[in-house]
Amino acid sequence: MTIAATMMLFAAHSAVAQDKIVIGLSTPLTGSVAALGQHENWGASLAVEEINDAGGINGRQLHIEAQDNQCNPTQGITSVENLLQNDPIAVMGALCSSVTLAVMPIMERAERPLMVGVATSPLITEQAGVGGNDWTFRINPSDSGLAVALGNYLTEMNTIKTIAFVGEDTDYGRGGHNALTEALKGKGIEIVSADFYKQGTPDFTTVLTRIKAAKPDAVALYATGVDELGFIRQYRGMNIESLLSGRVSLDELLPVIQAGALEGATSVYPYAVQLDTPENKAFVESFKTAYGELPNYQSFQGYESVRVLADALKRSKELTPAGLKQALKEADFASVTGGNIKFDDHNQAHNLALIVKVKDGVIVIETMSGT
Structure with a gap:
């Protein structure tokens, strides 16, 4: 190949690359919650594929860059700094609340929107929008909203x-405790003990022994990944009768549920695969076809985050981070859940909260409420 031909090919590749709209994704792809990060990545990638197949954003293709x-x-800070080198119009993340709070100032200095779709710490809401950081937007309910529904x-x-x-x-565990404590005030329900464990804890015997002796009516668990599974296995192994x-x-936890070990357990969550809306049925079917698994909360939020960003990009007067930020502030987006994504003055959306319960070995939706 001649030098001239090589230069022409390079120019063509550069033009294609420049024509893409890059969205960064900071999520855990290794470690104890890597499976959750993989689901968020899958959900985001599915949304990008659907949007690109439908013509992209004004003829331009979306591209997800994950770190x-x-x-x-x-x-988390390193991952976002690496993402910013690729000139993304926005970054999604960062799944874990502590990481999200750490990268919020980085995104503010870079003057690019940070789309939060999984992390639930109330501190994110407090610090966003009129709280000081006008570049952070959260589409999922915070623990404060979820705690009200659960309470x-x-x-x-x-x-x-x-x-x-x-x-x-x-920040997730302690923020959840504070939110639930506040939500239960005046309701005649008392949090009689609070235990916080380090991530990666293999043995919960000491905590569970105290709980079994105290016999509370319920145990409120705020855990993730392998820690959650380990706690629940030991919880049921000790035959604790508290809800x-x-x-x-x-x-x-479907294998545990199908084995009959979690009968009667309840949870408050922003998403359940059992949601009976046409949009969710279509999403579930597409996700299963693409990845051979059912979607979960993280994959749903990755999917929804990209769709909200794409909607704002289509409405934006200019395809710039500043133009995207303004379009997000004006969002009124129909969620897969049947709720709506609109941001308040803290750039916090108020989608639906679901109470789900294990009945006869399957997960059912007990009720839905606003947040």
């Missing part, structure tokens, strides 16, 4: 008066 943050704040449900049960709280020692509730990832 591993290991659910670690330091690595109302537990109150209506009229059988829960005492709760033992167990959560990871992160298991909180933010339990029931969709990640």
